[in-house]
Amino acid sequence: MVSGTIKKIIIGESMIRVTVWNEYEHERTIPAIQKVYPEGIHGALKKILQKESDMAVTCTTLDEPEQGLSEELLQNTDVLIWWSHARQDDLTDETVERVVRHVHSGMGFIALHSAHYSRVFRRLMGTPCTLGWKHGDSEKLYCVAPSHPIAEGVPGCIELPEEELYAEPFSIPKPDEVVFIGWFAGGAVFRSGCTFTRGYGKIFYFQPGHEECRVYDIPGISRILINAVRWATPHTRLERPEDNVEW
């Protein structure tokens, strides 16, 4: 009655279909960054995730047709990982609303680093999502919710010898859970790993991942990504977001 005629798809025991979406700009256009990520940030993420026997990983980028985010691809995505920075504003309203519709229907969404300011993340948060930043710092990433599924097997402190400083105030709604807090040598703290729920979709924002230094391969960081994908995988996916329903 309450959920009307919206079809619910129960997710089975099959593979988790992970889609890594990357803006893919810096790695193509800035030689120094090309050296850091010759395969693109999406390629680096894929390499990490596809080692997991329960994950099937697809990569897609902004300059592909439909901005790399077709209806068909999203329908076949359990968890969407998102990296963007220089071209946040190139995303069309249509693409934003298509992604948001799938999150509301249950698709998991993992926003990495500068994706705090992506149109999709801001649309889902309803806040400015602004913060302080400074290049060329180092970080200690502390776990403050050790029993959370995303913290499974993750050390209490992960050292990132190189990382961009991100600083509070981070203008987000109160997270469902703050799993990690970052300490920066430059004097800042940041809520670096935060979970949210929007509709049926689970969202994880994760701060590490500046394009100038390669942090995703650090074992603790890889482990967080892998855990976050499993955590964000929906057990139920709606055919479309919920409607108002007459009882």
Added chain:
Amino acid sequence: MVSGTIKKIIIGESMIRVTVWNEYEHERTIPAIQKVYPEGIHGALKKILQKESDMAVTCTTLDEPEQGLSEELLQNTDVLIWWSHARQDDLTDETVERVVRHVHSGMGFIALHSAHYSRVFRRLMGTPCTLGWKHGDSEKLYCVAPSHPIAEGVPGCIELPEEELYAEPFSIPKPDEVVFIGWFAGGAVFRSGCTFTRGYGKIFYFQPGHEECRVYDIPGISRILINAVRWATPHTRLERPEDNVEW
């Protein structure tokens, strides 16, 4: 450093400037509802709030210039109360973004009843904000957070002999606080009084207030509105929402 050059206005001990915005459609066009609210829902709310010695109340409606929500009015509003239903979609993008910008800067926002589906509330929540509904029911409104400022002087249970049934699932993000839960004779429950924070702005969603029956005058309900206005009043108002700031 962190808040850059954004001017912060410290709110003094002066009057709370409350603006009641009402779509004002049903009360003008449906005779039965005109009888219930001859002065408009905004008029009824104003009558309640202006008795408070610390509140200065202004009313405004959708058909006024700039949809009743000019930049000047919003700059001079501490707390905006919002009632809308039939004409939610008439609100322009420009108006929505203007209101949202002021919430992010600190303006309090109280969404009443069917305003769960207003464009402003949905924009601030980032979720569908859908629910179940049925005309012609009755409600018992229970307080589940008795020490919350919005519950001050409010009975543990308020009886509403007539009220529209609203039903879970209510597709909102996890509230900062659920202060009231509604019980409906027709068999539904609903998170009827919920607080949120978005940027510097405090938000209260409050379910009672169907246009066909007059509930705001019930003493416990009036008291909740008065408390909510005081609670949502900002102690600090930004000149504009926070930006990303280079450290």
Added chain:
Amino acid sequence: MVSGTIKKIIIGESMIRVTVWNEYEHERTIPAIQKVYPEGIHGALKKILQKESDMAVTCTTLDEPEQGLSEELLQNTDVLIWWSHARQDDLTDETVERVVRHVHSGMGFIALHSAHYSRVFRRLMGTPCTLGWKHGDSEKLYCVAPSHPIAEGVPGCIELPEEELYAEPFSIPKPDEVVFIGWFAGGAVFRSGCTFTRGYGKIFYFQPGHEECRVYDIPGISRILINAVRWATPHTRLERPEDNVEW
């Protein structure tokens, strides 16, 4: 450094070791209740859980040695399910502290129905955990967090033709997550399914389960119990709770 010398045990892919602890008083001493639960409430719960291929279930009761909760048993328990009512006060301080120590170390804890007033649950909550109650009512149990792992495969509304009325105010701390809200024909609402974290231990309080009527066999209810056991299973178990640690 931070976690000192406390040994962390990583939980493998083996069976979940579930211990069902029951006071086991009403079913032995009151004939009418013996008819409802001839095998004891613990026996009924065991029957449900042991059908799951990943669960190994042990039953234990208050009158057994060490009140049924020896150090050895608790060390070998991943999730402890608790039902108590008439003899809450018979639990010794020593037993309470032993159970609490294991929860802080990571053991999951599921408190059923009248166990809201058990010494262990109150000790973990830090609040009175009081509520309103009335025999002989019926309930509709609504899911308000459909993407939560405990809601997997659970209908939006479960009808309980017979259940004791439990009423707000329920004097608990703000739950991490309210997953279910109960509607009672007698006019009450109740936060019926709530999660908490205490130390490394995950806790689920679940209201249905009055001894006079058999509700655990209702498929939606069984499913919630099964899901709750999986959700509460720790990924990491400490040898003992965390200490203060000099850096």
Added chain:
Amino acid sequence: MVSGTIKKIIIGESMIRVTVWNEYEHERTIPAIQKVYPEGIHGALKKILQKESDMAVTCTTLDEPEQGLSEELLQNTDVLIWWSHARQDDLTDETVERVVRHVHSGMGFIALHSAHYSRVFRRLMGTPCTLGWKHGDSEKLYCVAPSHPIAEGVPGCIELPEEELYAEPFSIPKPDEVVFIGWFAGGAVFRSGCTFTRGYGKIFYFQPGHEECRVYDIPGISRILINAVRWATPHTRLERPEDNVEW
């Protein structure tokens, strides 16, 4: 009906009755600390709070009759501030339960610094409340909830040139609100300002305040204390904590 026959006392517009309880050990027995706080930490706190025209401040210490916490004093206390360290274990069960009973009935409770490990705070939290620590560090205290009442007029960052390092993991339940996060030069982060609710009582834990360095006089810190007292003041005080109530 729901709250039975428990008398509710509505708090009027009179003065806030603040009681500062201090263990008062280090300042009496260690000369170096006597120099820092010649009037005792309680004396320093009193000096700050009694300047506020709405506060009436009483000091009391562990070695006074009834451990400085008589039933009569607690009945006449709106907000209890607590500093303890070396003699946490001297507190009797009776005293702990008397204080906890008043918190459950509505008395505000502010636990400072090493009071994270006081018996009262741990009893109210239900967790170990352990952390990492190291003498002789410095701190930057960041506000991460700028619209919270406790943050009113408080700078985004407060510098503490000398402060004991406190480090995560801090084994507390998820706070209602994390208002401040501390950054320590020694490489740690800490949830330094956290709110909780237990029964009718509001609780604020605040990390700064090591006995070897005088931080409470720093204007931002004083302001936080003053705000916290106002925030924790109950609007309703029960004669005794809530009971289970038959409907």
